[in-house]
Amino acid sequence: MKLALLQMTSGIDPARNAATLVDAVRSAKRDGASMLFTPEMSGLIDRDRERGGRLIVAEEADPVLAAVRAAAAAEQLWVHIGSLAIRREDGKFANRGFVIDHRGAIRARYDKLHLFDVDLPTGERWRESAAYTAGERTVVATTPVGRLGLSICYDLRFAGLYAALSGAGATVMAIPAAFTRPTGDAHWHVLLRARAIESGAFVVAAAQTGVHEDGRTTYGHSLVVDPWGDVLLDMGETPGLGYVDVGFARIADVRGRIPVIDHRRPIPPVEQAP
Known part of the structure; x- marks a missing residue:
């Protein structure tokens, strides 16, 4: 099955971003993809x-x-x-992902659980919680590429979320992102490979890339990782569409060899030794 990933440099004009997305849908269909994945904040990136x-x-x-x-x-x-x-009904903002089916219907929604509030060694300071409200649900959606576990960007650092998703039947993890360059250089590849390995699942991570109109720089390197941790696609830093053929028999093969999901046990309380 062929997956399409859009790596883009979203700007401050939603109309231009929408045109890029629509072109990607048309191209992905023409090129035989079964599903298209787009990055975090596909419609608007503006730090103002x-x-x-x-x-x-x-x-x-x-x-x-x-x-x-x-x-x-x-x-x-x-x-x-x-x-x-x-914009939510209460007037606050949500960082929300959507699964859209082949009829244009919304099959699933997911609001980002973990908000990016960090101070980086480069001097960059991000406070996502100053504008956005965290989600309160975990979501797995049935799609043509299997049971899709939904997450967004900073969620990647919280392994418990992916344990919950794989435990609920997810065989593919969507991890769209707008990773900063310093955190991407340090952690992007290793974290994505870890999430795939510990879940026995494919990871599909469409990413923002390059210098944006608002002045920020994102890391790129949209990835697809198989359940063994092998990188099947790395798009580097160039915007555009990437494609990868995946064989979903790989999931059963890897989970049969190392059945981590079957072996999971409830974690007992931590004992505070003297």
């Missing part, structure tokens, strides 16, 4: 919260979501939108 906030609207009014749904229906292609900035 006043300017960007004016463009964040409710889900039903979001022009990027509407454009992708229409394209998915026209091309009859499933799409995982890594995430969009969405």
Whole structure:
């Protein structure tokens, strides 16, 4: 089965970002993909919260979501939108991913659980929680590529989430991202490979890349990793579409050799030794 990943450099204009996404849907279908995966914040990246906030609207009014749904229906292609900035009913923002089916219907939604509040050695300071509200649910969706466990970017660092997803039947983990360059250089590949190995699952990580209009720089290197930890696709830093053929018999093969899911036990309380 062929998977398509869009690596993009999203900007501050949702209309331009939507056009990139629609073109990707058409190209992925033409090239025989079964499903397209896009990065975190596919519709808008803007660190100017006043300017960007004016463009964040409710889900039903979001022009990027509407454009992708229409394209998915026209091309009859499933799409995982890594995430969009969405205004919730309470007026707060959510970093929300969507699974769109071949008729353009929303099959699943996931709001990012872990928010990126960090101070990096480079001097970069990020406070995602200043604008966004964390999600409260874990989600597994049935798709043409199998049971898809949903997560977003910083979630990658929390292994317990992927244990819960694989325990609930996920065989593919979607980890769309907009990783910073310093954290990407240090941790991106090793964390993605670890999540695949410990879950006995494929990892599909579509990423933002390059220098964005708002001045930030993202790491790129959209990856697909198999359940043994082998990297099947690494897109480097160039925007565009990448493709990979995956054989899902690999999941049963790896889980049969090292049945980590079957061997999991409840973790007892930590004993505080003197």
